[in-house]
Amino acid sequence: MSYGAFEKVHAAAEDRYERLAYRRAGKSGLDLPALSFGLWQKFGADYSYEVQREIVLHAFDLGISHFDNADRYGPPHRAAQQLFGRVLAKDLAPYRDELILSTKAGNPIGPSPYLRGGSRKSLLTSLEHSLRDLGTDYVDIFYSHRPDPTTPLEETVGALVSAVQQGKALYVGVSNYSPEQTRDAAELLRGAGVPLLVHQPRYSIFDRRPEQDGLLKLAAEDGFGLVVYSPLAQGLLTDKYLDGIPADARARNSQFLSPDVIDDTYRLRAAALNRIAEERGQSLAQLALQWVLRQPQVTSALIGASSTRQLDHNVRALDFPPLLPEELAMIDEHGVHGTGWKP
Ligand SMILES: NC(=O)c1ccc[n+]([C@@H]2O[C@H](COP(=O)([O-])OP(=O)(O)OC[C@H]3O[C@@H](n4cnc5c(N)ncnc54)[C@H](OP(=O)(O)O)[C@@H]3O)[C@@H](O)[C@H]2O)c1
Structure with a gap:
């Protein structure tokens, strides 16, 4: 299907709820699609409106009804x-x-002290900007984008609670918080009658932190869901970098993925993981998505895509049989924590 410039308003695919499983976010009443879509990279003023529109609409047609944003995403900030x-x-x-619709606040988006950090002023100002930018009266999930050790947690949590009480957000989440910070935030939120819906950490075969630091365990105990970002390690857990760096790939054009990380060690590990995927009749990208979703605490894998083709491919990740213990052990051998990171 094409969404060219002069085409009519989009009519969503009628079978859009037949492709993807929906999963319950922790102990809440909210189901999220197993794959969510984020607009962090390749969305904003520097890219073709038509291509961006086509990708967003295609995601929705595939059943990806959860779109993740932040005031910071662009370039420039707010453009996504x-x-x-x-x-x-x-x-x-x-x-x-x-x-x-999710948005986040608290990462710097300008020089003003009110356009950064976890203060009440910063979070609620950002939320107003986001509602204006998105053209909606409310967001479904409002996140504190990252912890701010210089602001009392009570103040940050209080701003999230206010957003819900003012009807500007239905649920709240935190992102990049340590398990200890999450436990404290969840307790304060529970006390205010606004339970923590989700945490948004980075998690992939190459980033094992949520397994190691106890976040997965805490999610199960505390009853919040995990919406895990960069499950493909920004593309490193696909086959695209096995034979070099394609000209249009993120590692060529993003400040967040340096070509330096694509070294021999990376290539050996990615090639070994690719062979495991091939043995299962799937691609490395599909294996990587299935791998994060094997954890019951993971409500949704939050992906990016630079084409509708990638979306079509990735959405099939859920069509394969569950990973066996011996396959998981092989993945552990080659999926070394820290692979693909800059020193
Ligand atoms: N809370 C936070 O602090 C935080 C931080 C980062 C991200 N996030 C959220 O998480 C979302 C996803 O992050 P991400 O984009 O890093 O996720 P990702 O799914 O790990 O990486 C997506 C990128 O991988 C490449 N790709 C995807 N499918 C592919 C396929 N089948 N074959 C080959 N390449 C493929 C594409 O890049 P190219 O084609 O351009 O190479 C695509 O943009 C963001 O948009 C944002 O919403 C949150």
């Missing part, structure tokens, strides 16, 4: 949300009730 707002106004407004 403004792009999404344009698509929402033109094409997705009739489906607003079917969408889960």
Whole structure:
């Protein structure tokens, strides 16, 4: 299906709920699609509106009803949300009730002290900007994007609670918080009658921190879900870098993925993981997504994509048989924590 510039308002695919499983977010009442879509990279003012629109609409057609944003995403900051707002106004407004829109605040987006950090002023100002950019009265999930040790946690949590009480967010989440910070935030939120819905950590075959630091365990005990970001390690857990770095790949054009990390050690491990995937009749990308989703605490794998082809491919990750213990052991051997990171 094409979504060219002069085409009519998009009519969503009728079979959009037949492709993807939905999973319950912790002990809440909210189900999220097993794959969510984020607009961190290749969305914003520098990219073709038509391509961005096509990817967003294709995701929705595949059943990916959860779109993850942040005031910071661009370039420039706020541009990804403004792009999404344009698509929402033109094409997705009739489906607003079917969408889960997330945004985050607290990462720096400007020189002002009120455009950074976890203060009440910063978080609630950012939320106002996000609602304006997205063109919606409320977001479904409002996150504290990262912990701010210079601000009392009570103040940050209080701003999240206010967002819900003001009807500007339905649920709240935290991202990049340590298990200890998460436990404290969850307790404060519970006390205010606004339970923590989800935590958004980085988790992939090459980033084992949530297994090692106890976050997965805490999620099970505390009853919040995990929406895990960069499950493909920004593309390193696909076959695209096995024979070099393609010209249009993120490692060529993003400040967040340096070509330096694509070294012999990386290639050996990725090639070994690729062979495990091939033995199972799937691609490395599909294996990597299935791998994070094997954890019951993981509500959704939060992916990016630079084409509709990648989305079509990745959505099939859920069609394969569960990973066997011996396959998981082989993945552990080659999926070394820290692979693909800059020193
Ligand atoms: N909370 C936080 O602090 C935080 C931080 C980072 C991200 N996030 C969220 O997580 C979302 C996803 O992060 P991410 O983009 O790093 O996730 P990812 O799924 O690990 O990486 C996505 C990238 O991998 C490549 N790719 C995807 N499918 C592919 C396939 N089948 N074959 C080959 N290449 C493929 C594409 O890059 P190219 O084609 O461009 O190479 C794509 O943009 C973000 O958009 C954001 O919403 C949150």
